[in-house]
Amino acid sequence: MKRSTSTWMFVIVGLCSGIAVAQHPGKSGSTTATPPSLVSTYSSLADTILGAREAEKNLVHAILATTYGHAQAALAAANTKLHAKQDARAEIESLAALVAQLGNEGDASVAAVRKRLVDAGHHHHHHADDQNKDEYDEGFVLVTKAAKKAFIDASKEIGKLAASPSAAALDAQWQKVAAQFQASCEGAKH
């Protein structure tokens, strides 16, 4: 919150400087042109805004990758127990929860941040564009609605395996998750 306030203070100071410049035209003598310093400041701000959008995409990608890594670890732990003929319920349910998190583009804490952004009017994908509105849930960055459903469906199937675990069935579900994850990550490249 403090960082955000500082940023806006900087912008406001910049704008005030620009206004002062506008009241005292420089050497160009033009009184109709926007002062270059204001344009420059605005351009810098645009870089920041556009850069933030890219940074958001990269950050969400990192969140997904981290979650995916945790899921891989849960899968490995589940398989280890299954091969040792031990109870793997906890590991499989953990895997299910992580796959659901992939569909939800993060856990509840991440969703809370996303909610803050949406509530403030920020949408990574412009929902004025009907195509994007159909494609993404509000505030989602990389996981499309279709991908979300695929992850959620897979998470449920994995969760069900906790009661009657089978390494082969688990692997079959995981292949779906892995493929969907790769497809979602492709979005991060565009």
Add this chain to the structure above:
Amino acid sequence: MAEGGGAVPGILRGGEALTLLFAAVVLDLAGAAAGQAPPLSFVDVAADSGISRVLLAGRPGKDHLLDSAGAGAAWLDYDQDGDLDAYLVNGWRLDGATVVEKGRNALYRNLGSGRFEDATDRAGVGGEGEWGAGVAVADYDGDSWPDLFLSSFGKNVLYRNRGDGTFENVASRAGVESPGWNTGAAFLDSDSDGDLDLYVATYISHSLEQVLQARPDLDWKGMAKVAVGPFGLRGAADHYFESDGKGGFTDATERAGLSDKLLGYGFAVRAADLDVDGDQDLYVANDSEPNYLYRGRSDGTFEEVGLWTGAALDGDGAAQAGMGVTVGDANADGLPDIFVTNFQDDHCTLYLGEGGGFFRDASDETGVAAPTYPLLSWGTAFVDLDQDGDQDLVVANGHIYPQVDAHPDSGTSYRQRNLLLRNDGAGRFTDVTADAGPGFKPAKSNRGLATGDFDDDGDPDLLITALDDRPNLLRNDTAGGAWLSVLLDPAPIAGPAIGAKVTVRTGTRTQWRDLASSDSFLSSHDPRLHFGLGAATTADRLEIRWPDGNRQAYEGIPVNLRLVVPRRLPDRPRTGG
């Protein structure tokens, strides 16, 4: 004959009434023999009954969501005279930024002849001047008298029943005032220690000043300016209060694993054993966000599993605007199903249990999606209104924006009819509202809904609250089938009855009901569990599973009886906690 040497449970008062009810059932069986489902019939008798308290609801223009959230209702037998009394929660009336009137809650004592008297002042349960929201009923202190927990925009109220017809507000010393916009609440014994803990959902983090200064600034379909939210407003974290067994509670939200990190816009809460593992779980209907399913571990801790068990989103993977929730068994497979009411232009969702705590959105295939889509839905209940042995669905409806009435082309209206969906016995629902009698004709902006047999004729009636209006008391005049009513009478030493499950078998049909402190939207139903038995003349078996896992069973129960089942002391020590 009773199992285990016990007698058939005691018959509640009213032997003469019982005789009359047998006559009514004979008429019904004649209809059933002809192969015709009796028409459902409801008549609003609120005016004649004396139940008249108007639900105050902010400003006429509903400038803030609080103005249009409404409040709940409850059925309880607060004086334990054998019949149901009614309780209505109330809000405030505003004029712009001025508080015009702080509404008073109302307790209506049943006089036994379809008439009620206002016992609010005598009982001391007017609501303490808070802007009321929900009500949960339970004997939280184990003294055998039903108490009232009232969630509020402001401080919550906990009315302890003194047992002499009066109550005292003990919320402060019990530690559950928790100021905020509190909504749904549910008592449950989550740590198996024999006392009732409490979960309270919250909606939005707003001050009274923000409510008073609110303006309808949100553009609605380019047609009108309406109340802002919930998007754009900060949500608030739900709370979980652990009982110390002595009437006090401690906020144990984080320790219990119930931290509401999403700050979801919570409305309704239902405690139930949703994965059938013997302990209580929690379902929270969130507005515009994934619903929560907290799986209980029976040690006072929970795990949120809604997303991967299929209970958080609709079948397309989308979050909906959850308002109310009820739990029952739509398709008679023995597994709990969850029905969640949602906003307009979206369907209410029936999550069918798949076993193991998994669910799937079966709204389309069960027929509940289409009739609910054009309505903005709130209170609801699984209830066998025609007593044919399956649970029907009733839904209270009403918009939150009165401005929509200025735009007839919008396809909606502020006041809406309630909805009655009849179960065909296989879990397929049909909209029978139009043929459900005059009680289902009027349109209001309805909210809370509680079912209860206030006239003791055996069938469930409906109490429904409505914004800026008197409640509807819909008397069920359906010539339905046979019935059984089961009141669980716990032994204090053995813990509460909340969370108990009663199963009744007639022939090849098995039904169950669970005792919950709250259900629907901010409301609480008749504590006497109702079973419709169709043409059956005997219930073959009745089994109670108490929250601590102990069971009692009886066999060969005559139908059309009110049973009071006293708790047998546990034959094994309680576990956990």
